[in-house]
Amino acid sequence: MIEIRAVSKSFETGKNVTQALSGVDLMIEKGSFHGLLGVNGAGKTTLIKIICGLLSLDSGQVRINGIDITKNPKAVRRILGFCNPDNMGLYLRLNAEENLKFFSSLYGVSPRVAYRRINALLGFFGLEKSRKKLVKDFSTGMKAKLRLAKALIHNPDVLLLDEPTSGIDYFSAQDIYILLKGINEELGTTILYTSHHLKEIEELCQKVSIIHKGKILLEGSISELNRQIRKTEVVKIKLKGDSVHFKKQIRPLPYILDIQEEITNSDNSDDIVSFKLLVPDASSAISQIIEKFGKEELVGIWPEECGLEDVLKITMGWGDLCAS
Ligand SMILES: Nc1ncnc2c1ncn2[C@@H]1O[C@H](COP(=O)(O)OP(=O)(O)OP(=O)(O)O)[C@@H](O)[C@H]1O
Numbered sequence: 001m002i003e004i005r006a007v008s009k010s011f012e013t014g015k016n017v018t019q020a021l022s023g024v025d026l027m028i029e030k031g032s033f034h035g036l037l038g039v040n041g042a043g044k045t046t047l048i049k050i051i052c053g054l055l056s057l058d059s060g061q062v063r064i065n066g067i068d069i070t071k072n073p074k075a076v077r078r079i080l081g082f083c084n085p086d087n088m089g090l091y092l093r094l095n096a097e098e099n100l101k102f103f104s105s106l107y108g109v110s111p112r113v114a115y116r117r118i119n120a121l122l123g124f125f126g127l128e129k130s131r132k133k134l135v136k137d138f139s140t141g142m143k144a145k146l147r148l149a150k151a152l153i154h155n156p157d158v159l160l161l162d163e164p165t166s167g168i169d170y171f172s173a174q175d176i177y178i179l180l181k182g183i184n185e186e187l188g189t190t191i192l193y194t195s196h197h198l199k200e201i202e203e204l205c206q207k208v209s210i211i212h213k214g215k216i217l218l219e220g221s222i223s224e225l226n227r228q229i230r231k232t233e234v235v236k237i238k239l240k241g242d243s244v245h246f247k248k249q250i251r252p253l254p255y256i257l258d259i260q261e262e263i264t265n266s267d268n269s270d271d272i273v274s275f276k277l278l279v280p281d282a283s284s285a286i287s288q289i290i291e292k293f294g295k296e297e298l299v300g301i302w303p304e305e306c307g308l309e310d311v312l313k314i315t316m317g318w319g320d321l322c323a324s
Contacts, residue, residue: 002028002051002158002192007060009046009214020046022214024060028207031188033181035195035205037312043214044194045084048162051192052082064158078107081156083147085163092136096127096146099135100153107154114153121149124179126172140167148176152183159183159191165200177204198308208308210315218315225311232257232314233282234306236274237289238299243273249292250275255285258313272299278310 004026011018021043028034036044049055051062053073062069069076083089091099097118104114122128125145135143144167151159161180165173181204183189195201201208202222209219218225239246243261250259258278279285282303289301 001030001063001065002026002190003061003063004028004047004051005061007047007050007062008058009050009055010058020214021050021057024211024214024216026209026216026219028190028192030065030190031184032207033184033191033193033205035193035201035208036211037194037198037201037208037308038211039312039316042211044211045162046214047211048082048084048160048192048194052080052160053077054084078154079157080160081151081154081158082160083144083151083162083164085144085166089150090135090143090147093134095132095134096122096138096149097131099146100149103150104153107156109154117153117155121152124175125149141169141172144168145172155187157189159189161191161193163194163196165195165197173200180204198312202308210312212316218311222308222311225308225315226306232278232280232306232310233285234304234310235277235279235282235285235289235301236262236304237277237301238272238274239293239297240272240299241297242271243275246273246275246297250277250289253288253292255279255281255288276304278314 004024007021007024008019009021011020024043024047036047038044046055050057051064051069053069053076057070064076065079067075091102094102100118100121101114104117109117119128122131125148127142127145127149130138130142135146138146144164148164151161165176168176177200180191184191193201193205207219207221208225210217247259247261250256256277256279260276262274262276264272264274277285286301286303290298
């Protein structure tokens with residue numbers, strides 16, 4: 001279990017102070033697979049670095065399985081595995097095997113068990129042929145895989161994974177999802193996971209917290225999040241003609257909360273443009289749009305389920321409104 005209470009953190013650079021986290025409260029149940037979602041600069045990495053002891057907090061408290069991270073960092077380190085998108089935690093001048101050996105001894109894994117796990121992890125991540133290669137000569141994806149192997153080497157109770165699949169190819173990422181799901185379900189490992197790939201979060205995480213400008217704005221399962229923002233619905237629309245012209249016409253309509261242009265497949269686009277609209281009521285928006293655009297222009301219109309990206313967008317909009 002990860003308990004985060006009223007955690008704040010600011011950074012001072014010269015005369016500038018950035019409030020990266022402002023009173024973050026977050027409770028992650030034992031054995032849960034929890035997503036932390038937010039745009040660039042929202043505070044995700046800062047929070048994860050605080051939990052794993054790479055950054056100090058200004059105020060607040062973090063406890064992992066009941067242990068206070070500031071009072072007993074050594075005990076926490078043994079039960080915690082983490083991987084960050086930067087190269088923190090990997091020794092570039094050591095080879096892959098030496099890195100894993102070093103970390104397994106640091107975490108108190110016996111040499112015999114470490115030998116077995118290193119072989120298994122290097123095998124799983126397809127790095128066995130590169131085991132003697134210096135990490136500084138690894139590709140971006142290989143480093144990302146080794147960071148994950150390092151996080152898993154001591155079978156931690158709690159895993160903090162900050163964009164773990166960033167730089168990893170599609171096929172390896174699919175294998176990693178299966179591995180992480182298995183670890184979570186079979187070993188009961190608690191996982192805190194960040195990613196900019198919303199599909200990844202949707203597929204893996206039982207619960208999601210949305211962080212924006214250093215504050216947690218919303219949390220729950222994806223269906224709970226959808227329910228919390230249920231005053232918003234999604235309408236997809238296809239029109240024939242110029243997208244700038246349509247955007248100008250659609251944006252000011254009173255029932256449109258947001259409009260996003262979507263990429264159309266160039267093979268069959270033939271000046272067809274697609275938009276996704278966030279609206280308070282899909283059926284009334286659809287009938288008003290049908291009235292506004294004639295058959296000549298309107299190619300298709302239909303309601304859709306709110307996805308995680310819509311939840312994120314709407315929640316951030318609320319956050320900005322509350323802050324202003
Ligand atoms: N070492 C630092 N010095 C100064 N400011 C920092 C430092 N680290 C983070 N920040 C600032 O704190 C805020 C939160 O950054 P953080 O890296 O936690 O965001 P993030 O949600 O992880 O973003 P991303 O998705 O881009 O990784 C940002 O405004 C960032 O500029």
